[in-house]
Structure formats: structure tokens, C-alpha cells
Amino acid sequence: MRSPDELDQVDWAELSHAYGSAEDVPELIRGLYASEPAALDEAVYELFGTVYHQGDVYAASGPAVPFLAHAARHGAGRRVDVLLLLAMMADHEPGQVGSARWGRNPVSGVCAELCRVLPDLLPCLTDADPELRQAALRVVAAVADLLPPDLAADVTARIGELFENDPVPEVRADALLTLGAPGRPKSASDVPEVRLAAAVLAAELDGPPYPPELVETFAVEGARPPWDMPWANGRTLDNRLTRLLARDPDAALAVAARWIAAGDQGTRGTWLAERTVETWRDRELEVLDLLLAALPHQRDGISAHLRTIAHWIERLPAPNATLRDTLFAHAATDPSALLGLVRARDPRALDLLSPHSDPQLLAEAARLMPSGRLVPLIRRRLATAPDLHLIAALPALGESARAAVPELLDCLRKGTSYLAVAAARALGQLGTVGPELLDHLATAARSEDSSLRIAATVARHRLTGDAAPALAAFRELLTSSPQPRWCADELPSLGLAAAPLLPLLEPLLTARDYIRFAAADAHHRLSGSPTLATPVLADLVAPTDLGLSALRSLATTGHLPDSLRPTLRALAFSPHPLIPDDPLASTGGGHADHQLRTLALDLLAGQGS
Known part of the structure; x- marks a missing residue:
């Protein structure tokens, strides 16, 4: 010293x-x-x-x-x-x-x-x-x-x-x-704290699955929060125990159930259940039952726990009545509960939605429960606070959404770039044609913003069949430098009219990842031939958002390279989620990892693998 x-x-x-x-x-x-x-x-x-x-x-x-x-x-x-x-x-x-x-x-x-x-x-x-x-x-x-x-x-x-x-x-x-x-x-003694420490050491030494006697010790001696002084790595004994249990989902859920039944001190049972569903596939039903049982023990507000339930409930084919009733009981005062009710596809949610509801909540309702009742709510929301998610959700509501054309035109005329682009796309998909609408699309097609020009000319093509302005806009974009960022689902909507652009797509098949994917997806859909697109798409398949998009596109080609089968088996049969799924994320649209696995399984089944 x-x-x-x-x-x-x-x-x-x-x-x-x-x-x-x-x-x-x-x-x-x-x-x-x-x-x-x-x-x-x-x-x-x-x-x-x-x-x-x-x-x-x-x-x-x-x-x-x-x-x-x-x-x-x-x-x-x-x-x-x-x-x-x-x-x-x-x-x-x-x-x-x-x-x-x-x-x-x-x-x-x-x-x-x-x-x-x-x-x-x-x-x-x-x-x-x-x-x-x-x-x-x-x-x-x-x-x-x-x-x-x-x-x-x-x-x-x-x-x-x-x-x-x-x-x-x-x-x-x-x-x-x-x-x-x-x-x-x-060896352990009759002191509870020592028994817990000895069980942690034994579990670390032997690994999962843990024998019943260790699980029993974790359930009994770990029910109350252990002392919280951190070790050198910053973790407490509680962190260490949770990490151990997360390696064995059966043990983790058994212990979480016991901790919750004992009062869920420090919400540790809830937290362990949440950690388990984030770490292992196909545990949603068990975990949601545990979270439901834990709700009466939450003393510091339940909104975060309701949010977790809302996140995972969509993964259940048919959420049980008790779970839906519990969400309904809180839905009038807690947006997370209302979100859960929407994702459970419970029709009572429609009665509780209002123009003041969160835009993403309304958009989720449009995705999961498309109903004409949502159109007036969305129109009033767009009139006071335009939102990208709501605009994108409108086409899912079918013909009734055409009533929102005036609000979409306002977004096209006055909105920010992103809102105007979304409004142009939605207007094209709704299929309502009128002089005012076409005039505003023509104005947008002259914008200096290339994304808005593309969206407006594609919308005009959808409504009138006139492909010339869209072809000119795409030709300018595809020959620009540096290499363009452009939306994969815009160009293919032109159909055979876009065939003259195919030579401009081929150099982009070796570009950066997103552009490479977009070019391959568009090339296949425009040409009808998977020859050039399939190798590119197969190379991009991975447990990422881009890899999921590539897998979706590959599924439309009808061709599965043999070299991709090991990758698909890994995506389909991994016991762990491969695309992280954050229960606190605000975006909707389903669970990416579930979509990844489902697509991989479908492709393997279709090829006899």
C-alpha cells in the first residue's frame, strides 16, 4: 500500500x-x-x-x-x-x-x-x-x-x-x-443464504437441465431478493441466478411460478418470466399465464407489465377469456391494456378507441381488426395530428377508407416529406380518381424530393394506367450517383410497363445490401425470371430485418438453392429467437422472428426438407 x-x-x-x-x-x-x-x-x-x-x-x-x-x-x-x-x-x-x-x-x-x-x-x-x-x-x-x-x-x-x-x-x-x-x-449447510449460494455454484458447474433439488432450492431460497452488493463484473447474486435460470426454460418458468405465488417480491418472478420468453421460442402461453397471475402483486403500477402482455399476446392463436377480460378491465384507463386487447383481436377494443388514441394503437387496430368504424377516428386524427403509421394503415381498411381522401390530400399538400410520400402511396392504393387528386399528384411528381416524385408517379400509374411519368422518375433515380436508396415495392407495381428498366437494375445487384436486395426483388417481379435474383436473395438471408425481407422475396420465386437449406434449418429449428424482440418497442407489425421461422419452415416443407 x-x-x-x-x-x-x-x-x-x-x-x-x-x-x-x-x-x-x-x-x-x-x-x-x-x-x-x-x-x-x-x-x-x-x-x-x-x-x-x-x-x-x-x-x-x-x-x-x-x-x-x-x-x-x-x-x-x-x-x-x-x-x-x-x-x-x-x-x-x-x-x-x-x-x-x-x-x-x-x-x-x-x-x-x-x-x-x-x-x-x-x-x-x-x-x-x-x-x-x-x-x-x-x-x-x-x-x-x-x-x-x-x-x-x-x-x-x-x-x-x-x-x-x-x-x-x-x-x-x-x-x-x-x-x-x-x-x-x-457443501451447503442449513443456512438459507448458503444453500442458495451452493445451488448457484452447483448449477454453474453442471449446467442445464438442472436437477429438481436445485430448482427447489432456487424456488424456495430465492423467492426473496438476495443481498445486492455487486461483484467485480457488476452483477449481483440475483443477476447471476437469473442468468443461470435463463439457460433452462423449464426450470426458469417453474421458479418464476413459485416466486409469483409467494408474492413476486421485487417483481422478480415477473422479470424472470419475461426474460424466459425473450430467450426461448414457444413459451408465450406459459409466460402470459404467469404475468396474469403476477398482476395482483404489482404495487408500483402495472402499465409496464400490461405492455409486456400486449407485446406477446398476438403470438397466441386464441387468447383465453380470463386474459382478455383482465385487459378489458384496465383498457379504459391504460393504453397498454387497450393495445393488448387490440392484439388479442377482441372486438370490445373497437368500442374503446377514440380519435385521441395513440396513432400506433389505431394503426395496429387497422392491421389486426380492419373495420370501417376506424375510418372516422383516423380521419379526425389525421385532421389534427397527421401520422405516418395511420396513413400507411388506411389501405387495409378497404373501400371505407376512401372517405379519408380529403385528409390524405391535405397531407400530400402540406405534410412533411415522409407524410407526403405516405399519403401519395395510400392515395394510389385506395383507387379513388378525381381531377383534384390527379392535379395534386402531378404537382407532387414535380417535387425535388425523389421519394415523393416516385410515390406520386406510381400512384398516378395505379389510378390512370399512365406509366410514362413513373418510368422517367425511376430512370432518373436508377442512374443517379451515388447509388440510390429506393423502395423495393414501388417499382414492381408498374408491372410489365417497367420492363425497359431491367438493364438499369442489373448493375445494382452487386450494390450495398439494401439496394442489392431491392434490385433483386424488383428484377424478379418485373422479369418473371428468378435466375439473377435468386442467388442475391439467398446470399442475403439471415436472422436480420433485411434477411427476413430477402426470405420473403425468395419465397415468391419458387426456387430454393440447395446451399440455403442448412441456413433455413438453422432459422426454423433454433430454440432461441434469432431476431431480437423488444417488448417495450413501440412499433407494430407482428413478430419478426416468428415470421422468419414460419417462412423458413414453409420453404423447407415446400421443398421436401
Whole structure:
């Protein structure tokens, strides 16, 4: 260790931390000895943002370790935080040690310094403050794999003493977890905290599926939130347990059910169920049943939990009446519940929608429950607050949506670029022809905005059959530099009239990913030949939004390259979702991963695979 008197012996100005020069580090370390609580708090806060910042360490971090160790022993306060800072600074993956870059990595300097001063920190393991003992255990665990044999033996003996005799259950459990880090788990006792720690170590050692006795321990001893002091990697025991359970969906849902039945303390059962459905396919029905059971236990508002139910309920072929009734009971006051009712396709949702409803909620209703009753609501919303989602949703409502032509014309004339483009597309799809409409489309077709020109000329073609303006707009776009970004579903709508543009598409088949996809999709649909498009589309198939679009287009070609079958089997039969699905995302349109798997299965079935 080094005392504050030695701080000036280090050339801190030549070192750096997260915000540049480390010349302020001596003053921050001296603040750890301040008698004023505010000064001490500020020193700790600043050190957590400079020599250690969001998981990274720097050139100044290693030289700071001996001084931080001294403050952990002799500082004025916040000694637990200083020990946790040392542990987090030394966090590393075992695979890093001994690699070619290890010696040049700042974390290696931190670990080397911490190993040198660790003997001076070992008295913290017997400090009167149990939290300080716990923090000291985290420091030891951070460098356990780097200790020389003699020091490792001494440390192991001291921690074994804590495990056997410490009067605080959490300290005993943490001692067991620390002993388990180098692969030396001890047998459990009759102390609940120790039983939970031992079960975590056993599960980590053996992996899933977990035996019933471990699942029972997790369900009983983990029902109340464990102590929350983080380890070197920033995770608490609760984080560690949840990550373990997420590897075994049957165990996770069994434990989540028990935790929810026991009161769902800290909403941990709910959170575990949500983590499971995000990690594993085909668990929506079980998880929604658990979330429904957990609702009465939510004390801090249920909107977020209703939002999660609303996100996953569309995946159920027929949501049960209890779930729908629960959503209905909250739908008048909670938009998330109303969204869930819409996605459950419950007709009662239509009675609760209004022109003041969220635009994306109205758009979801148009997608899932197309009804003429929505048209007046959408028209009133468009008249006061035009929205892209609502405009795009109108064509799904059929002939009744033609009543919204006046509002769409206003969006075309006065809206922003995105709104005008969406309005032009919708007008073309609704199929209503009139002089005023054609005049406004003609004006839009002269816009400097290429997207609006394309949308307007394509809409005019849909309504009148006149393809010449659209062909001219596309020809200009396809020959522009740099290579254009353009919508894949616009050009094919011209049908055979767009055949003269095929030679302009072929050079784009080797362009950047999105343009390459759009060119391949359009080429196939215009030419009727999959020869050039199929290899491009097959190459783009992947568990991404673009890959899903490529798979949809490939399905229309009727050709499945043999080389793509392993990829399709991986997409179809993965037990895990391959396209992340965020329950808090505001966009609608269904679940991309479900669509990906369904398409892959359909293609494989169609080819006899």
C-alpha cells in the first residue's frame, strides 16, 4: 500500500484516465480521507468515473491501486465503495490472462498491483463491518486466478474460516461463492443464504437441465431478493441466478411460478418470466399465464407489465377469456391494456378507441381488426395530428377508407416529406380518381424530393394506367450517383410497363445490401425470371430485418438453392429467437422472428426438407 504522502512521487500528469490527464487523481484520492461527508462522496463519485469508467480502466488506474488500497484500510469512510472500486477495476476474463495483449492491457497493470497489495487488504476479511467483509471477498475473487500459490493458500484458509464461522449468513454465502470461483465449492449447510449460494455454484458447474433439488432450492431460497452488493463484473447474486435460470426454460418458468405465488417480491418472478420468453421460442402461453397471475402483486403500477402482455399476446392463436377480460378491465384507463386487447383481436377494443388514441394503437387496430368504424377516428386524427403509421394503415381498411381522401390530400399538400410520400402511396392504393387528386399528384411528381416524385408517379400509374411519368422518375433515380436508396415495392407495381428498366437494375445487384436486395426483388417481379435474383436473395438471408425481407422475396420465386437449406434449418429449428424482440418497442407489425421461422419452415416443407 502507499499512503497519501506518496502521491506526489507519481507523475500523474503523464498518465491518463477516462477524461484525459490524470493530474486530478491525487486530489481525488486525498478526498477519501476528508472529514466532510460531501467531499468524501464527491471523491468516490469522481473516482468511479475516472480511473474506472463504465467497465474500462486506463493508464492511471494501475498506479492508483496501492493508494486506493490504503484508503480502503485507513480512509475516513466509504471504505466498502473503495473496495468495490478495486474489485471492479480488476475484473477480467480468464482467457485474457497470458494472451499476447494481456501485458499491454491496463487491466493487467491493475491486477498486478492488486495482487501485490492484497496481503495488506486481508485484514478487511475480519473487519467488524459485515459489508466490508463482503466487499473484501469481492476483491479477492477478482484476482483469485492470478495469486501465487503461497498467497492463494493463505487466502483460501482465511475465506474458509469465514465460511465456517462468520455470524452473518450473507458473509458465509459470499465466502462460499468466492471459494467456488477457483473451483472449490463447499457443501451447503442449513443456512438459507448458503444453500442458495451452493445451488448457484452447483448449477454453474453442471449446467442445464438442472436437477429438481436445485430448482427447489432456487424456488424456495430465492423467492426473496438476495443481498445486492455487486461483484467485480457488476452483477449481483440475483443477476447471476437469473442468468443461470435463463439457460433452462423449464426450470426458469417453474421458479418464476413459485416466486409469483409467494408474492413476486421485487417483481422478480415477473422479470424472470419475461426474460424466459425473450430467450426461448414457444413459451408465450406459459409466460402470459404467469404475468396474469403476477398482476395482483404489482404495487408500483402495472402499465409496464400490461405492455409486456400486449407485446406477446398476438403470438397466441386464441387468447383465453380470463386474459382478455383482465385487459378489458384496465383498457379504459391504460393504453397498454387497450393495445393488448387490440392484439388479442377482441372486438370490445373497437368500442374503446377514440380519435385521441395513440396513432400506433389505431394503426395496429387497422392491421389486426380492419373495420370501417376506424375510418372516422383516423380521419379526425389525421385532421389534427397527421401520422405516418395511420396513413400507411388506411389501405387495409378497404373501400371505407376512401372517405379519408380529403385528409390524405391535405397531407400530400402540406405534410412533411415522409407524410407526403405516405399519403401519395395510400392515395394510389385506395383507387379513388378525381381531377383534384390527379392535379395534386402531378404537382407532387414535380417535387425535388425523389421519394415523393416516385410515390406520386406510381400512384398516378395505379389510378390512370399512365406509366410514362413513373418510368422517367425511376430512370432518373436508377442512374443517379451515388447509388440510390429506393423502395423495393414501388417499382414492381408498374408491372410489365417497367420492363425497359431491367438493364438499369442489373448493375445494382452487386450494390450495398439494401439496394442489392431491392434490385433483386424488383428484377424478379418485373422479369418473371428468378435466375439473377435468386442467388442475391439467398446470399442475403439471415436472422436480420433485411434477411427476413430477402426470405420473403425468395419465397415468391419458387426456387430454393440447395446451399440455403442448412441456413433455413438453422432459422426454423433454433430454440432461441434469432431476431431480437423488444417488448417495450413501440412499433407494430407482428413478430419478426416468428415470421422468419414460419417462412423458413414453409420453404423447407415446400421443398421436401
